[in-house]
Amino acid sequence: MTRQRHYHPLAALRFLRKAVVVCLLPLANALLEFSLNALLTALRQDAALLLFLCGASSILLEASSWALDEAGVLRLRWAFLSKQERIIRGEALAALTIERPLFFRLLGASRVVLYPVGQPAKRAVTLYLHKEDAQELADRLMPVRDPVCHRPAGGERAALVVLGANGLSTLALTYLAIRQSRPFPLTAEAVALSRLNLLVRFAAHWLPAGAAWMLVLAGLLFGISLARSLAQTVHYTVWHTADQLGSRGGWLSRFEFRVRSSEISYADVRVSPIARLMKRWPVFVVAGSCRPELPLFVYRSGQEELFRELLPEFRMPPDTRHDLTHRSAVFFAPAGIPFGMCLLLVLVSRSVLPALTGTLLIPTALFAVFLAGGLMGWLNEGIWLREGRFTLRRQKGVYLHCICVFHPDVCLRTLQSPWAAHYQRMTLTLALPGQVRLKVRSIPVRDAAPCLNALEQKT
Structure with missing residues (x-):
C-alpha cells in the first residue's frame, strides 16, 4: 500500500508569498489619507488578512499530499477548491536538484526541483519536503549506482x-x-x-x-x-555513473545536482577575465530546462583528465575565427550606446561641473568593460561542426561561452536582415529541448552551410 505523505510546512510559504501582496492594499489607502486612524484601521485589516491567508494555507497544506509507489511513480495531489493530480515517472526526468539553504536546514526541510524531459522551466516541479523524504525521493527517482567520485579543488x-x-x-x-x-x-x-x-x-x-x-x-x-x-564549493564532490552525472557540496547551504547523461542538452565552458587570469575554467551542464547556478566542476588548465572522464564527447570550438569583413555592429550596441552617452557627459562635466567628473567616470568605466566584452564577441563568436557535433562560441556580457551541443534533437532557425543578405551573413538560433535557445550572430552564410547541411542529413 502506497503511503500518502504531506509536504513540509514551508510549502505554505509559496502560497503566502504570492498572496501577501493583498496586504499592501490597506496600507496604500492609509498612505493616501495620511492619518493615524487610517493607519490603525489598515493594520487591523492586514492582521485579519494575514490570519485568513494563514488559515487558507494550512487547509491547502493539509489537503495536499504526495506518494511514491513501488514502481517509482510519483503522484502529486493538490486539493483545495478543486482536486488536481500529476504523475511523474523517474525515467521521464532529465535532471533534479536538492537545495538546502541555511534557513531550510534549521527547519529540517529541503527544496526538490524536478525537471521533466523536454518541458520548459515553468513546467518544472518544486517540492518542499522533509530532509529524509527529499533524499528518499531523489534516490528512488534517479538512483545513483556505483558512482565514481572526484574532489576538484x-x-x-x-x-x-x-x-x-x-x-x-x-x-x-x-x-x-x-x-x-x-x-x-x-x-x-x-x-x-x-x-x-x-x-x-x-x-x-x-x-x-x-x-x-x-x-x-x-x-x-x-x-x-x-x-x-x-x-x-566547500566539500564539493562531482561523480558519474554509467548513465548519470552529478555534484554535491556546500557548507552553510547544501546543494545536490543529478542529471541523466542521455538528456544533456549542452556543456558550457565559461571564459571570464578572472578565469583567464587564474587559468581555472568552470564547466556548466544544461539538461532540458535545468540550468544550475553552480558549475558541475572547475578544472585547471593543463589538467583536463577529469574533463575527459566526465564528458568524453565534449569538443571545444576550433581556435579559428569567421571572416570579420562586413560583420554587424550589433555586438557593440548594448554597451556602446550608454558608454557613448556617459563619455559625452564626462567631457561636458569637465567644463561645467568638474566635481562630477570623477563620479561619471564610474559608469563610463563599467560600460567600457561591457564594450570590451562586445569586442570579444565580435572577434570570436561563431558556430562550427566538429565530429558531427555543433560547437559554438557566443558572448554574453564579459563571459565567452564555449559550447558543445550533445542532444540530437536540435532545430536551427536562420534570420537575415536586408543588410545581412546583401553581405551574405546570417544569425543562427539553435533550439533545444526545454525551450532553450542559443543564438550566434552575424556569421558568413558559407560558414553556416555545413551546419545546415548536417541537420538536413539527420532529418
Missing part, C-alpha cells in the same frame, strides 16, 4: 583568491569614501550656485561622496556573493 581556490582581492579593494574604496565625505571646495559649489538649479547643486555637494559609498556597498555585496560561492 579549482573552484575553492578560485573563489578564495577572488574573495581576498575583493576584500582588499573594498577596504581601499572605504578609505577613499571616507576621504570623499569631507566638505567639498567652494569652487564646485560656486559653479553650481551660479549656473545650475537646486537639484544639481544638491548633486554637486553630495553625489561624489555618495558615489564612493555606493562603490563600497557594491564591493561589499559582491564580497558577500563571493563568500556564498566559496561556502558552496
Whole structure:
C-alpha cells in the first residue's frame, strides 16, 4: 500500500508569498489619507488578512499530499477548491536538484526541483519536503549506482583568491569614501550656485561622496556573493555513473545536482577575465530546462583528465575565427550606446561641473568593460561542426561561452536582415529541448552551410 505523505510546512510559504501582496492594499489607502486612524484601521485589516491567508494555507497544506509507489511513480495531489493530480515517472526526468539553504536546514526541510524531459522551466516541479523524504525521493527517482567520485579543488581556490582581492579593494574604496565625505571646495559649489538649479547643486555637494559609498556597498555585496560561492564549493564532490552525472557540496547551504547523461542538452565552458587570469575554467551542464547556478566542476588548465572522464564527447570550438569583413555592429550596441552617452557627459562635466567628473567616470568605466566584452564577441563568436557535433562560441556580457551541443534533437532557425543578405551573413538560433535557445550572430552564410547541411542529413 502506497503511503500518502504531506509536504513540509514551508510549502505554505509559496502560497503566502504570492498572496501577501493583498496586504499592501490597506496600507496604500492609509498612505493616501495620511492619518493615524487610517493607519490603525489598515493594520487591523492586514492582521485579519494575514490570519485568513494563514488559515487558507494550512487547509491547502493539509489537503495536499504526495506518494511514491513501488514502481517509482510519483503522484502529486493538490486539493483545495478543486482536486488536481500529476504523475511523474523517474525515467521521464532529465535532471533534479536538492537545495538546502541555511534557513531550510534549521527547519529540517529541503527544496526538490524536478525537471521533466523536454518541458520548459515553468513546467518544472518544486517540492518542499522533509530532509529524509527529499533524499528518499531523489534516490528512488534517479538512483545513483556505483558512482565514481572526484574532489576538484579549482573552484575553492578560485573563489578564495577572488574573495581576498575583493576584500582588499573594498577596504581601499572605504578609505577613499571616507576621504570623499569631507566638505567639498567652494569652487564646485560656486559653479553650481551660479549656473545650475537646486537639484544639481544638491548633486554637486553630495553625489561624489555618495558615489564612493555606493562603490563600497557594491564591493561589499559582491564580497558577500563571493563568500556564498566559496561556502558552496566547500566539500564539493562531482561523480558519474554509467548513465548519470552529478555534484554535491556546500557548507552553510547544501546543494545536490543529478542529471541523466542521455538528456544533456549542452556543456558550457565559461571564459571570464578572472578565469583567464587564474587559468581555472568552470564547466556548466544544461539538461532540458535545468540550468544550475553552480558549475558541475572547475578544472585547471593543463589538467583536463577529469574533463575527459566526465564528458568524453565534449569538443571545444576550433581556435579559428569567421571572416570579420562586413560583420554587424550589433555586438557593440548594448554597451556602446550608454558608454557613448556617459563619455559625452564626462567631457561636458569637465567644463561645467568638474566635481562630477570623477563620479561619471564610474559608469563610463563599467560600460567600457561591457564594450570590451562586445569586442570579444565580435572577434570570436561563431558556430562550427566538429565530429558531427555543433560547437559554438557566443558572448554574453564579459563571459565567452564555449559550447558543445550533445542532444540530437536540435532545430536551427536562420534570420537575415536586408543588410545581412546583401553581405551574405546570417544569425543562427539553435533550439533545444526545454525551450532553450542559443543564438550566434552575424556569421558568413558559407560558414553556416555545413551546419545546415548536417541537420538536413539527420532529418
